[in-house]
Amino acid sequence: MIVNSDKCREIDHYAIKVLEIPSILLMENAALKVLKHIDTVRFSKIAICCGPGNNGADGLAIARHLVNLEVDLRVYIIGDINEDNKDFMTYYKILNNLKVDIRTIETIEDIENFEDDISKYELIVDAIFGTGLERPVKGVFEYIIDMINHSKRKIISVDVPSGLNTQNGTRIGSVIDPDICVTFQYRKPGMKEENFSNIIVEPISLPREAIKKILG
């Protein structure tokens, strides 16, 4: 089953608003399903790159679990922190309280350090964009995505390889080329079976009731 980003949003919305499932509960499920595919014995130096939305919040949720493991962890937040995103802010506060190494990437010099810095990590978690990407990435996001792709690090994408347009499956501009992508609940456009063997579909407890209601 392939579900585009408009339908994903409608299903999320129905589950959260009508069935009253707290979105942070879905995020915790999402984080644990990505962690299932991270071997922290093999990869003990991990950098998580978070965008400004719920995909980024998933990345922060993953960080919250990794803090309890023997992992050299750094979190990068790219773009302005949106204080209105309550789930993002919940995780952001927890990670600050736990004194996690969090760096924000806003200016050109932040980007210069980034390329050097990520070469020290073994695994990059791509939580920059998910199904909310609305236009080809530009500026800081484009630089960061290109640097991650050129970093020769192992890359795992959260839900969507950042930069892929999951409304129509197009790959215009820079797109993360991950070793694996753990996508939530169903494949999205641009993730067809035949050309993406590195996609792993993991349910995150979105109820069948919500999926049936929206997809019929």
Ligand SMILES: NC(=O)C1=CN([C@@H]2O[C@H](COP(=O)(O)OP(=O)(O)OC[C@H]3O[C@@H](n4cnc5c(N)ncnc54)[C@H](O)[C@@H]3O)[C@@H](O)[C@H]2O)[C@@H](O)CC1
């Ligand atoms: N809603 C929910 O309850 C859940 C959402 N989930 C996560 O939420 C993701 C979708 O989150 P969002 O809808 O917040 O969007 P994203 O986190 O994919 O994108 C972040 C924000 O970036 C901005 N943006 C879009 N295109 C851009 C561009 N080209 N350059 C710069 N900024 C751009 C938009 O304002 C967008 O809201 C899913 O992919 C999944 O990872 C999961 O946690 C499952 C539960």
Ligand SMILES: [K+]
């Ligand atoms: K992503």
